[in-house]
Amino acid sequence: xxxxxxxxxxxxxxxxxxxxxxxxxxxxxxxxxxxxxxxxxxxxxxxxxxxxxxxxxxxxxxxxxxxxxxxxxxxxxxxxxxxxxxxxxxxxxxxxxxxxxxxxxxxxxxxxxxxxxxxxxxxxxxxxxxxxxxxxxxxxxxxxxxxxxxxxxxxxxxxxxxxxxxxxxxxxxxxxxxxxxxxxxxxxxxxxxxxxxxxxxxxxxxxxxxxxxxxxxxxxxxxxxxxxxxxxxxxxxxxxxxxxxxxxxxxxxxxxxxxxxxxxxxxxxxxxxxxxxxxxxxxxxxxxxxxxxxxxxxxxxx
Numbered sequence: 486x487x488x489x490x491x492x493x494x495x496x497x498x499x500x501x502x503x504x505x506x507x508x509x510x511x512x513x514x515x516x517x518x519x520x521x522x523x524x525x526x527x528x529x530x531x532x533x534x535x536x537x538x539x540x541x542x543x544x545x546x547x548x549x550x551x552x553x554x555x556x557x558x559x560x561x562x563x564x565x566x567x568x569x570x571x572x573x574x575x576x577x578x579x580x581x582x583x584x585x586x587x588x589x590x591x592x593x594x595x596x597x598x599x600x601x602x603x604x605x606x607x608x609x610x611x612x613x614x615x616x617x618x619x620x621x622x623x624x625x626x627x628x629x630x631x632x633x634x635x636x637x638x639x640x641x642x643x644x645x646x647x648x649x650x651x652x653x654x655x656x657x658x659x660x661x662x663x664x665x666x667x668x669x670x671x672x673x674x675x676x677x678x679x680x681x682x683x684x685x686x687x688x689x690x691x692x693x694x695x696x697x698x699x700x701x702x703x704x705x706x707x708x709x710x711x712x713x714x715x716x717x718x719x720x721x722x723x724x725x726x727x728x729x730x731x732x733x734x735x736x737x738x739x740x741x742x743x744x745x746x747x748x749x750x751x752x753x754x755x756x757x758x759x760x761x762x763x764x765x766x767x768x769x770x771x772x773x774x775x776x777x778x779x780x781x782x783x784x785x786x787x
Contacts, residue, residue: 488712488742491634497754500633504761505546507777511768512547519768520549521579521605521760522571526564526590527557532583539581539757546761551577561590565598572600578771579605579764602771605763607659616662621776623763628660630755631713632667635690638711638744643668648685650674650701650732651694656715660692681705693732701733709743715752 511517521543525536536552543550553567564582571577580603586592596604601611607625615622635642647669651657657673664671674684675695685691685705693701694715706712716732731748739745746752762778769777 488739489744491744491746493746493751493754496637497758500758504765507765508547517772518549519764520577521764522551522577524553524582526555526559527587536583542757557587564590568598578768579603581606603767605760605767616659625655625659626759627656627756628663629759630752631660631692632663634713634746635711645669645689646687647690648672648674648688649692656694695732697732698730699734703737703741706738706741708741712742712745714746714748
């Protein structure tokens with residue numbers, strides 16, 4: 486068996502196309518142009534590249550983008566003051582503060598300062614609580630993208646055994662909540678899980694989000710399973726160079742899985758596409774309009 490490759494670039498392009506169509510209708514019919522403010526503190530090269538991609542794709546969907554670049558020495562008070570201004574700005578519907586932040590700034594205070602209605606990263610505690618309670622919420626983009634990729638292989642995840650490796654607030658925990666909302670049976674695995682390979686090997690859908698290069702091996706994967714690789718790890722190769730790999734040993738796992746997302750080209754493009762979808766969703770909610778992309782409500786269930 487050779488796994489089907491889940492083309493995150495192509496699927497993300499489809500999502501961006503739907504967002505662009507909805508933005509066009511919203512602008513034409515309501516005079517509302519969704520606006521995304523991105524804040525970058527310091528000169529982290531990876532963050533600068535990522536922010537550049539976000540801003541380019543934001544403009545490509547017809548949204549407004551607001552680019553705020555602050556020096557490395559920016560104080561916490563200065564950043565919080567900027568966030569307060571963006572919270573009050575009616576042309577801004579989404580606020581994203583790029584992480585990591587310089588050491589003098591507490592990211593928890595920054596996340597808490599963002600208006601939950603404009604928290605398109607989905608990190609605010611109010612959105613985390615609403616997601617956990619099965620209420621409409623802005624959910625973290627990577628987690629949303631993971632579920633979307635999985636559903637391209639199995640439109641219904643109901644009743645499937647899903648294993649999530651990783652319990653971070655950014656990916657693992659929100660991904661669990663989203664999978665529960667899809668009626669999957671979810672196991673959360675982590676560094677203290679006993680016999681991790683055996684736990685993973687029973688999964689119909691396996692999500693690897695541990696941040697450990699190529700930790701998931703061939704014998705960790707159930708034949709025919711769908712594998713979503715969230716990891717982005719830079720490893721050294723001969724000649725003093727480096728390359729990007731995921732948390733999954735791609736070449737060997739591809740031989741047993743039914744479908745697998747590559748790194749790069751899998752979850753990464755979906756994260757940005759879902760950020761744009763969240764910005765559109767926030768703009769509609771702030772203006773009292775219905776969810777534009779047909780998101781279904783979740784509820785409390787047995």
